[in-house]
Amino acid sequence: xxxxxxxxxxxxxxxxxxxxxxxxxxxxxxxxxxxxxxxxxxxxxxxxxxxxxxxxxxxxxxxxxxxxxxxxxxxxxxxxxxxxxxxxxxxxxxxxxxxxxxxxxxxxxxxxxxxxxxxxxxxxxxxxxxxxxxxxxxxxxxxxxxxxxxxxxxxxxxxxxxxxxxxxxxxxxxxxxxxxxxxxxxxxxxxxxxxxxxxxxxxxxxxxxxxxxxxxxxxxxxxxxxxxxxxxxxxxxxxxxxxxxxxxxxxxxxxxxxxxxxxxxxxxxxxxxxxxxxxxxxxxxxxxxxxxxxxxxxxxxxxxxxxxxxxxxxxxxxxxxxxxxxxxxxxxxxxxxxxxxxxxxxxxxxxxxxxxxxxxxxxxxxxxxxxxxxxxxxxxxxxxxxxxxx
Amino acid sequence: xxxxxxxxxxxxxxxxxxxxxxxxxxxxxxxxxxxxxxxxxxxxxxxxxxxxxxxxxxxxxxxxxxxxxxxxxxxxxxxxxxxxxxxxxxxxxxxxxxxxxxxxxxxxxxxxxxxxxxxxxxxxxxxxxxxxxxxxxxxxxxxxxxxxxxxxxxxxxxxxxxxxxxxxxxxxxxxxxxxxxxxxxxxxxxxxxxxxxxxxxxxxxxxxxxxxxxxxxxxxxxxxxxxxxxxxxxxxxxxxxxxxxxxxxxxxxxxxxxxxxxxxxxxxxxxxxxxxxxxxxxxxxxxxxxxxxxx
Numbered sequence: 001x002x003x004x005x006x007x008x009x010x011x012x013x014x015x016x017x018x019x020x021x022x023x024x025x026x027x028x029x030x031x032x033x034x035x036x037x038x039x040x041x042x043x044x045x046x047x048x049x050x051x052x053x054x055x056x057x058x059x060x061x062x063x064x065x066x067x068x069x070x071x072x073x074x075x076x077x078x079x080x081x082x083x084x085x086x087x088x089x090x091x092x093x094x095x096x097x098x099x100x101x102x103x104x105x106x107x108x109x110x111x112x113x114x115x116x117x118x119x120x121x122x123x124x125x126x127x128x129x130x131x132x133x134x135x136x137x138x139x140x141x142x143x144x145x146x147x148x149x150x151x152x153x154x155x156x157x158x159x160x161x162x163x164x165x166x167x168x169x170x171x172x173x174x175x176x177x178x179x180x181x182x183x184x185x186x187x188x189x190x191x192x193x194x195x196x197x198x199x200x201x202x203x204x205x206x207x208x209x210x211x212x213x214x215x216x217x218x219x220x221x222x223x224x225x226x227x228x229x230x231x232x233x234x235x236x237x238x239x240x241x242x243x244x245x246x247x248x249x250x251x252x253x254x255x256x257x258x259x260x261x262x263x264x265x266x267x268x269x270x271x272x273x274x275x276x277x278x279x280x281x282x283x284x285x286x287x288x289x290x291x292x293x294x295x296x297x298x299x300x301x302x303x304x305x306x307x308x309x310x311x312x313x314x315x316x317x318x319x320x321x322x323x324x325x326x327x328x329x330x331x332x333x334x335x336x337x338x339x340x341x342x343x344x345x346x347x348x349x350x351x352x353x354x355x356x357x358x359x360x361x362x363x364x365x366x367x368x369x370x371x372x373x374x375x376x377x378x379x380x381x382x383x384x385x386x387x388x389x390x
Numbered sequence: 391x392x393x394x395x396x397x398x399x400x401x402x403x404x405x406x407x408x409x410x411x412x413x414x415x416x417x418x419x420x421x422x423x424x425x426x427x428x429x430x431x432x433x434x435x436x437x438x439x440x441x442x443x444x445x446x447x448x449x450x451x452x453x454x455x456x457x458x459x460x461x462x463x464x465x466x467x468x469x470x471x472x473x474x475x476x477x478x479x480x481x482x483x484x485x486x487x488x489x490x491x492x493x494x495x496x497x498x499x500x501x502x503x504x505x506x507x508x509x510x511x512x513x514x515x516x517x518x519x520x521x522x523x524x525x526x527x528x529x530x531x532x533x534x535x536x537x538x539x540x541x542x543x544x545x546x547x548x549x550x551x552x553x554x555x556x557x558x559x560x561x562x563x564x565x566x567x568x569x570x571x572x573x574x575x576x577x578x579x580x581x582x583x584x585x586x587x588x589x590x591x592x593x594x595x596x597x598x599x600x601x602x603x604x605x606x607x608x609x610x611x612x613x614x615x616x617x618x619x620x621x622x623x624x625x626x627x628x629x630x631x632x633x634x635x636x637x638x639x640x641x642x643x644x645x646x647x648x649x650x651x652x653x654x655x656x657x658x659x660x661x662x663x664x665x666x667x668x669x670x671x672x673x674x675x676x677x678x679x680x681x682x683x684x685x
Contacts, residue, residue, distance in 0.1 A: 083513075114510050122431070
């Protein structure tokens with residue numbers, strides 16, 4: 001099969017084109033290299049260090065989530081990895097290819113769907129996809145055929161001849177992702193692919209991601225939504241202030257903040273502080289109160305103690321109206337990690353990523369003494385937010 | 391993957407993986423042409439944006455021919471009815487001015503593209519370096535054919551004639567396109583450096599617009615005072631206007647013994663400018679564009 005074969009994209013639907021069919025290019029990707037390998041990446045904008053000696057290793061296959069608050073450096077990192085920005089220091093390799101020196105070879109294997117649809121608004125959906133197909137070296141017929149295929153797969157058939165500027169946000173995003181798949185990339189970057197989408201469109205994007213991964217593509221996705229990372233990602237890096245502050249599987253990340261959270265609501269608000277005292281004693285951890293005058297929350301390391309704590313509450317004559325034992329959500333992980341890295345003077349702030357796969361020495365909550373916080377309002381919400389345990 | 395379907399609004403279809411891995415790059419000419427066609431689709435979709443290439447040139451020909459026509463005397467043509475001489479004199483100048491303005495259109499298309507994010511997509515594709523700007527250049531050259539044709543027709547209707555031979559006339563049209571090509575690169579450098587449509591408008595009006603008046607565009611340089619005359623005599627807009635007049639056999643200020651080299655050899659002088667402008671502006675524009683988008 002030659003690369004210019006116009007039937008290449010449509011032929012033999014039952015047999016996905018094997019990768020080995022392709023002629024190796026001048027700069028062949030070294031076999032066995034990880035999908036992404038970044039070492040000491042730095043990118044400055046004036047005095048602002050957007051990415052600060054960032055290290056990242058993304059294995060091939062699956063979804064890798066990059067999680068972080070606004071301004072954490074997610075987009076800048078992704079742009080450097082996708083050859084759209086040049087690092088000020090450090091180096092990054094995609095499939096073993098250097099993003100600066102082998103930029104063209106990287107571009108041939110990588111697609112990026114940015115935060116804002118990078119489509120030509122005046123062109124129709126079909127014209128956008130055909131244009132990209134032609135630029136990627138497909139013949140006219142092959143480019144048209146691929147466009148038809150993608151438009152059908154992404155449910156845009158009724159909008160194929162409509163100008164993109166008349167598309168809804170969800171349609172635009174789907175077309176933008178489709179544009180990244182005209183030639184199926186080995187690595188796909190999705191920068192906040194569902195930001196601003198309604199839940200239905202969001203689910204559609206998630207399905208697309210899952211289908212891609214099933215096809216062998218490595219997806220690196222940035223998101224601010226923890227449930228998105230939880231739903232999709234096999235591994236997650238949490239980024240804040242341009243650095244990776246934690247890395248691991250979602251389960252490892254959750255385990256890193258302790259066993260879970262115990263939420264108790266007392267019947268009588270007057271008994272709340274008595275409940276705090278009893279729980280603190282029997283659990284041996286800090287207990288916090290929430291905005292709800294009956295709510296008490298404790299982070300627990302050892303679920304076995306919960307039973308004893310409840311018995312102690314009963315013995316103290318405190319009536320419990322509602323009880324909930326939650327595994328920590330990624331929200332809690334995220335807030336715990338980013339909250340800590342946001343207070344640089346705080347003792348115990350890690351200068352290296354937390355080793356989540358190691359022993360329990362890095363439980364971040366243990367380092368967080370509530371009294372260290374000068375702003376009390378900053379304190380209450382992260383741990384005791386109303387939450388739906390995942 | 392073949393059994394994987396994607397849930398969507400419309401009838402879902404299975405998504406086949408396309409060919410993966412390295413593809414065959416087609417080179418600068420192919421990529422630029424593909425992108426040029428995109429520019430042409432834009433023009434087709436937004437015909438009102440073509441007004442600078444259609445209505446404006448026609449309007450200028452008619453306005454200048456009838457408003458200034460009687461007032462400006464072309465030296466060397468005393469005795470012939472002033473208005474008739476001026477209409478033929480005007481054509482070379484007004485075509486030159488319109489060609490200079492092509493820089494503005496090129497700058498705007500580049501600035502607009504940077505405002506929306508389409509550029510990111512092109513940047514992340516493994517396409518030939520310079521293909522995006524090359525595409526704009528080709529699209530804008532094709533767009534330039536429109537005012538050239540319309541002005542020729544309008545000129546004919548008000549009495550302008552090609553009074554030279556076929557070879558000279560073809561050379562004149564070739565010179566127009568070559569000059570437009572140079573101005574397009576000026577525009578793209580402007581668009582790549584400035585980046586915003588508002589900035590482009592401001593800068594273009596402050597620089598390009600006066601440049602077209604400090605020339606023999608509408609008034610023979612012989613009637614200009616000292617310094618202004620010197621500037622005008624070396625201004626390539628003057629020599630382009632004079633070249634077109636000469637090549638079409640239209641009225642032009644006769645060359646005097648003391649005139650500078652540029653006035654004595656307008657075609658050669660204009661060609662030198664074209665080569666220099668392209669040689670300087672094209673690499674700078676591509677560099678500025680790439681740098682700006684690798685931010």
